[in-house]
Amino acid sequence: MNALRYIEGVATLRLDESLCTGCGTCREVCPHAVFGHAPGKARLADPGACMECGACALNCPEGALTVSQGVGCARAIIHGWITGGPPSCDCGGDGSSTCC
Amino acid sequence: MRELILPGTPGRSDTGASPRRPPGEGAPLSPSCCTPAPQPCCAPSAAPGPEAGASSCCAPPSRPCCDPSAAPGPGAGAPSCCTPDPAPSCCAPSGASSCCGPAAPALPEIPGYRRWHFVERFLETPAGPVPVVKTRLERPDRLGAALVRLGVGRGDYRVAPGLYAVGSPGPESPVLATANYKLTFDSLRRELSGLDAWLLVLDTRGVNVWCAAGKGTFGTRELVRRIGAVGLERVVRHRRVVVPQLGAPGVNAREVKAGSGFRVLFGPVRAADAPAYLAAGMKATPAMRRVDFPAAERVKVGLVEFANERKTLAWAAVAFFALAGLGSGWFSFARAFTGLCWGMGSLLLGFLAGNVLLPLLLPRLPGRAFSLKGAEAGILAGAAALLAGLPAAGAAGAWLGAVVGGSWWGMHFTGSSTYTSPTGVEREMRRAIPAQAAGLLAALALWRWGLGW
Ligand code: SF4
Ligand code: SF4
Numbered sequence: 001m002n003a004l005r006y007i008e009g010v011a012t013l014r015l016d017e018s019l020c021t022g023c024g025t026c027r028e029v030c031p032h033a034v035f036g037h038a039p040g041k042a043r044l045a046d047p048g049a050c051m052e053c054g055a056c057a058l059n060c061p062e063g064a065l066t067v068s069q070g071v072g073c074a075r076a077i078i079h080g081w082i083t084g085g086p087p088s089c090d091c092g093g094d095g096s097s098t099c100c
Numbered sequence: 101m102r103e104l105i106l107p108g109t110p111g112r113s114d115t116g117a118s119p120r121r122p123p124g125e126g127a128p129l130s131p132s133c134c135t136p137a138p139q140p141c142c143a144p145s146a147a148p149g150p151e152a153g154a155s156s157c158c159a160p161p162s163r164p165c166c167d168p169s170a171a172p173g174p175g176a177g178a179p180s181c182c183t184p185d186p187a188p189s190c191c192a193p194s195g196a197s198s199c200c201g202p203a204a205p206a207l208p209e210i211p212g213y214r215r216w217h218f219v220e221r222f223l224e225t226p227a228g229p230v231p232v233v234k235t236r237l238e239r240p241d242r243l244g245a246a247l248v249r250l251g252v253g254r255g256d257y258r259v260a261p262g263l264y265a266v267g268s269p270g271p272e273s274p275v276l277a278t279a280n281y282k283l284t285f286d287s288l289r290r291e292l293s294g295l296d297a298w299l300l301v302l303d304t305r306g307v308n309v310w311c312a313a314g315k316g317t318f319g320t321r322e323l324v325r326r327i328g329a330v331g332l333e334r335v336v337r338h339r340r341v342v343v344p345q346l347g348a349p350g351v352n353a354r355e356v357k358a359g360s361g362f363r364v365l366f367g368p369v370r371a372a373d374a375p376a377y378l379a380a381g382m383k384a385t386p387a388m389r390r391v392d393f394p395a396a397e398r399v400k401v402g403l404v405e406f407a408n409e410r411k412t413l414a415w416a417a418v419a420f421f422a423l424a425g426l427g428s429g430w431f432s433f434a435r436a437f438t439g440l441c442w443g444m445g446s447l448l449l450g451f452l453a454g455n456v457l458l459p460l461l462l463p464r465l466p467g468r469a470f471s472l473k474g475a476e477a478g479i480l481a482g483a484a485a486l487l488a489g490l491p492a493a494g495a496a497g498a499w500l501g502a503v504v505g506g507s508w509w510g511m512h513f514t515g516s517s518t519y520t521s522p523t524g525v526e527r528e529m530r531r532a533i534p535a536q537a538a539g540l541l542a543a544l545a546l547w548r549w550g551l552g553w
Contacts, residue, residue, distance in 0.1 A: 073515030
């Protein structure tokens with residue numbers, strides 16, 4: 001799946017290594033192997049693959065990770081621009097529209 | 101009239117016919133929503149070998165299996181209709197045997213409830229009866245899936261949240277959390293064939309795990325609430341719940357532990373890996389943790405756009421008709437029809453480019469931005485417009501229109517993809533949209549020019 005890569009160098013993921021205890025939770029939850037698979041302290045092995053899903057930051061027990069979480073969905077972003085609110089694929093609730 | 105919905109009872113007819121969901125947030129209203137069938141009218145033990153389809157026939161919503169006056173007695177109570185006695189009809193008090201056939205399963209039924217066809221039987225647990233679901237998908241499941249893919253009834257394709265069982269789970273069996281989007285639920289139960297497990301279905305308002313996790317509906321609070329509501333601590337002795345890894349953006353494992361006492365184990369991304377994950381003692385391999393996006397999946401989600409964009413396409417048709425018709429002689433219907441054909445042809449080529457060609461060729465189209473890849477797909481697809489024998493300006497307009505359309509819908513395909521970051525999408529949109537707008541104006545001008553006045 002290496003051919004499927006998105007725009008590099010834009011993701012907002014940040015790791016504060018001084019806080020990391022190397023628990024490995026982030027490696028476990030990341031769906032894009034951003035942290036690699038090697039044990040030990042977390043390392044941003046492939047930050048370009050980050051899709052900003054927020055799983056790692058939410059589950060890091062030390063608060064060593066930050067990312068501006070969101071959905072990478074053009075429709076959601078347009079929705080956010082129009083409503084002035086946060087990007088949201090207006091899916092789910094009313095059943096009328098689509099989910100990203 | 102309010103209807104109660106339990107796990108094992110449909111929120112709606114699952115072929116999309118009539119919504120039977122109570123108004124409001126979609127979650128069942130009564131307290132019983134969370135506890136599985138409080139008082140089945142038949143003893144669960146009286147449920148031998150259910151057959152496909154029998155349940156739907158035997159359980160029309162309006163025809164309770166027991167005479168309402170014969171009240172759901174605890175267990176062996178209500179004799180006349182519930183005994184597994186060879187006299188078939190659970191549904192027809194006066195013996196319309198044709199309905200169920202001789203092999204009618206005596207599944208528990210409650211006045212006012214209808215059971216999903218996929219519920220095989222009920223399992224007694226310390227927290228009440230739990231519906232056991234089949235691991236084989238049947239015609240209604242396939243039909244429902246097909247309709248949902250076409251956009252019919254999506255957003256309301258759900259099962260009641262709560263606890264379900266697969267096989268014959270016991271107090272040590274694993275608990276797998278999932279979403280109440282029926283496609284998600286179906287794919288999970290199908291993969292668990294031959295295993296014994298509990299399925300904890302969260303109320304995600306009929307949205308799949310990943311999207312729901314992003315929105316927080318598949319999240320810490322709902323998980324904690326649902327664990328408590330189904331009485332999970334009485335059903336299993338261990339304190340572990342397997343959450344699909346794609347639920348991680350919404351589920352804070354530590355808070356779940358603090359709130360419910362259950363430890364969250366993040367399972368594999370794909371339901372298909374669940375058996376291997378369980379067999380390995382709940383260990384996921386790195387491959388199980390990675391999201392991929394194979395061609396078949398890409399095309400499938402691309403096709404959904406046909407249903408999503410019906411309205412846009414209809415409006416575009418109206419606009420083409422009006423713009424083409426207006427001109428010398430005020431309005432020419434002949435020209436309007438020609439313009440409609442050219443315009444829609446171009447639009448559909450762009451649509452195909454963005455929603456079929458781009459998904460198919462995703463790894464092969466050069467560049468990273470989806471709007472760029474979509475435009476490239478549009479250049480290819482638009483070539484068909486050049487072969488249609490239009491006047492030069494019209495052909496150029498149709499071709500350019502396909503490029504713009506491909507770029508636009510390609511950009512929207514970011515929402516269907518599994519690897520685009522919101523920062524990246526926003527960045528590409530800020531660049532692409534002005535170019536798309538300029539391209540659209542140029543394409544319209546060429547198209548209108550090509551039509552003549
Ligand atoms: S989850 Fe946090 S503390 Fe644990 S390894 Fe990752 S960054 Fe370090
Ligand atoms: S935000 Fe998601 S994709 Fe990015 S590193 Fe964290 S878990 Fe991985």
